[in-house]
Amino acid sequence: xxxDSSQNPSHIRLKGVEKIYPNGYKAIHGIDMEIEEGEFIxxxxxxxxxxxxxxxxxxxxxxxxxxxxxIAGRKVNELEPSQRDIAMVFQNYALYPHMTVYKNMAYGLKxxxxxxxxxxxxxxxVAKLLExxxxxxxxxxxxxxxxxxxxxxxxxxxxxPTAFLFDEPLSNLDAKLRVQMRLVIKNLQARLGTTTLxxxxxxxxxxxxxxxxxxLKDGIAEQIGTPMELYDKPKTKFxxxxxxxxxxxxxxxxxxNDGIELHFGGINFTLKEKLNSQTSNITFGxxxxxxxxxxxxxxxxxxxxxxxxxxxxxIHSKLGExxxxxxxxxxxxxxxxxxxxxxxxxxxxxxxxxxxxxxI
Amino acid sequence: xxxxxPVSTAISHIVLxxxxxxxxxPIWITIVAASHDVARLLEVPLPLxxxxxxxxxxxxxxxxxxxxxxxxxxxxxxxxxxALMIAFGKISISLLSAYAIVYFDFRFRMLFxxxxxxxxxxxxxxxxxxxxxxxxxxxxxxxxxxxxxxxxASATATFMFRQTFLSVPDELLEAARIDGxxxxxxxxxxxxPVSRTSIxxxxxxLFIYGWNQYxxxxxxxxxxxxxxxxxxxxxxxxxxxxxxxxxxxxxTALLAMIPPVLVVIGxxxxxxxxxxxxxx
Numbered sequence: 001x002x003x004d005s006s007q008n009p010s011h012i013r014l015k016g017v018e019k020i021y022p023n024g025y026k027a028i029h030g031i032d033m034e035i036e037e038g039e040f041i042x043x044x045x046x047x048x049x050x051x052x053x054x055x056x057x058x059x060x061x062x063x064x065x066x067x068x069x070x071i072a073g074r075k076v077n078e079l080e081p082s083q084r085d086i087a088m089v090f091q092n093y094a095l096y097p098h099m100t101v102y103k104n105m106a107y108g109l110k111x112x113x114x115x116x117x118x119x120x121x122x123x124x125x126v127a128k129l130l131e132x133x134x135x136x137x138x139x140x141x142x143x144x145x146x147x148x149x150x151x152x153x154x155x156x157x158x159x160x161p162t163a164f165l166f167d168e169p170l171s172n173l174d175a176k177l178r179v180q181m182r183l184v185i186k187n188l189q190a191r192l193g194t195t196t197l198x199x200x201x202x203x204x205x206x207x208x209x210x211x212x213x214x215x216l217k218d219g220i221a222e223q224i225g226t227p228m229e230l231y232d233k234p235k236t237k238f239x240x241x242x243x244x245x246x247x248x249x250x251x252x253x254x255x256x257n258d259g260i261e262l263h264f265g266g267i268n269f270t271l272k273e274k275l276n277s278q279t280s281n282i283t284f285g286x287x288x289x290x291x292x293x294x295x296x297x298x299x300x301x302x303x304x305x306x307x308x309x310x311x312x313x314x315i316h317s318k319l320g321e322x323x324x325x326x327x328x329x330x331x332x333x334x335x336x337x338x339x340x341x342x343x344x345x346x347x348x349x350x351x352x353x354x355x356x357x358x359x360i
Numbered sequence: 361x362x363x364x365x366p367v368s369t370a371i372s373h374i375v376l377x378x379x380x381x382x383x384x385x386p387i388w389i390t391i392v393a394a395s396h397d398v399a400r401l402l403e404v405p406l407p408l409x410x411x412x413x414x415x416x417x418x419x420x421x422x423x424x425x426x427x428x429x430x431x432x433x434x435x436x437x438x439x440x441x442x443a444l445m446i447a448f449g450k451i452s453i454s455l456l457s458a459y460a461i462v463y464f465d466f467r468f469r470m471l472f473x474x475x476x477x478x479x480x481x482x483x484x485x486x487x488x489x490x491x492x493x494x495x496x497x498x499x500x501x502x503x504x505x506x507x508x509x510x511x512x513a514s515a516t517a518t519f520m521f522r523q524t525f526l527s528v529p530d531e532l533l534e535a536a537r538i539d540g541x542x543x544x545x546x547x548x549x550x551x552x553p554v555s556r557t558s559i560x561x562x563x564x565x566l567f568i569y570g571w572n573q574y575x576x577x578x579x580x581x582x583x584x585x586x587x588x589x590x591x592x593x594x595x596x597x598x599x600x601x602x603x604x605x606x607x608x609x610x611x612t613a614l615l616a617m618i619p620p621v622l623v624v625i626g627x628x629x630x631x632x633x634x635x636x637x638x639x640x
Contacts, residue, residue: 059534059538060537060538061534061537061538080537081534081537081538082537082538082539082540082541086538087538088534088535088538090531090534090535091531092529092531094529094531094532094534094535095535096532096535096536096549096550096554097554098550098553098554098556099553107536107539107541107549108538108539108540111539111540111541111545112540155535155539
């Protein structure tokens with residue numbers, strides 16, 4: 001087990017990883033993924049999608065039913081968590097309550113048989129990095145949430161592992177601190193260059209932190225890609241709706257006239273080019289920020305609620321019975337009940353098969 | 361109660377004071393009896409105020425002992441050894457069995473748990489003959505082992521530690537596993553320190569339980585040097601077929617009360633914490 005990353009490239013490989021619980025419930029359906037050294041990978045999805053389970057399988061806290069997990073070129077399926085050369089940060093931090101900050105960070109190194117002065121050196125280095133020097137003699141109880149969070153990270157960093165695993169580390173912090181810590185973690189990871197797997201249910205966190213992300217739903221990897229790939233070309237309706245805030249608008253439509261016309265809510269919408277589709281039942285998607293107001297716009301939207309955010313306005317409206325959200329720059333002078341005419345930017349259409357949800 | 365209701369405050373104080381009086385009265389009588397000479401205690405009515413013989417009696421009991429009885433020092437020592445062995449024995453065994461039941465997934469785990477649990481229905485008094493037989497066969501009569509081992513297995517403590525361990529967050533175990541701690545290391549380094557208040561609370565309860573053992577020591581000790589202080593008090597009342605020496609008996613009783621009181625007072629803070637603390 002070498003800690004020298006130049007000799008031993010950090011590299012996590014998941015090959016057909018599956019998890020089936022003894023009661024027959026299949027939590028993870030065959031996930032394949034290659035993670036390059038130094039990548040920041042975010043596992044994101046709604047609660048119960050299996051993202052934490054997958055992370056815990058990589059950590060060794062959860063058994064692997066079938067498939068293989070490789071870390072730094074070694075198959076680790078049968079290895080104990082401590083032998084996998086990973087470090088984990090838990091949602092509730094899981095600091096040892098009876099140990100000082102120093103001992104919390106030193107405990108893992110002590111168990112590895114690291115010499116005392118080496119432990120001392122490393123703990124002090126990391127404490128400096130995370131601005132914990134003055135807190136080393138405190139107990140976790142005497143720390144604030146943000147400080148505990150940093151200690152939990154320090155405990156992970158001090159071991160110089162092949163990979164960091166984060167399990168929703170920011171969800172116990174208040175909103176402002178969460179945004180701060182997001183940056184701290186991202187910067188630290190970039191500086192240390194350690195491969196990272198990060199679990200969150202917050203898509204904004206996922207988008208801002210990830211080099212690449214995995215969107216999970218019911219134990220299935222819906223899409224793996226960079227944040228912009230997922231934003232621009234979501235592979236499924238689920239990904240399209242999950243990534244981006246406010247969420248994408250969807251309209252159920254019928255494809256007609258040999259794939260060149262779209263019918264919905266009494267509107268005949270002519271497409272720029274022919275859409276090749278097996279089915280005529282189409283879900284038409286477009287993002288709130290890809291709508292512009294225009295006097296001769298095709299959509300007649302009835303305003304229901306306006307949120308003024310200063311730099312932009314979020315308008316919740318209805319097209320017939322379908323809710324449509326608009327995101328417009330600046331202040332919009334409209335009242336509830338007004339009708340707005342709008343167009344959708346031509347390059348920003350998304351089409352999905354209504355039945356399977358797959359992108360067309 | 362935040363609101364100010366003088367009537368209910370008064371009533372609750374009266375009830376509390378009555379409770380205190382009921383608890384304190386016998387102790388007061390003990391102190392009073394220990395402070396008179398034997399002649400005064402045989403007169404009617406019995407005295408309710410302190411006499412002047414307290415230190416005289418103390419000197420007599422501690423220095424020379426009560427006639428016909430083992431010296432008080434030996435008895436106190438025997439009681440102390442018995443109470444400590446029972447308390448430590450019960451705590452060690454219960455900690456280990458609770459650890460096994462909570463953290464290890466072995467076959468028939470729940471069966472074992474319930475088997476331990478139903479021993480609650482089998483205190484020493486119920487199984488006294490077979491237990492005596494076993495102890496006698498093992499040659500442990502008149503030994504400290506014989507005094508303590510049959511009392512050590514404890515379902516109550518196992519159950520209590522099980523509850524304590526269940527309230528320890530799983531993430532602590534997981535963090536320790538990632539930090540490379542094996543099962544026994546996790547037990548020593550994390551679980552025991554985290555459960556220390558519960559252990560202290562159990563120690564207080566079990567020390568008093570051990571100290572107050574009467575029937576079992578009475579059965580298996582015949583050697584004068586193995587007599588414990590609690591059983592000796594009864595013996596003193598029947599000694600030598602003469603009038604009981606109440607002033608010395610009460611002084612002995614008073615001395616017998618001191619160690620449990622010290623344990624309770626010394627560990628009071630941890631005791632309360634151990635029984636009420638929910639957050640680990």
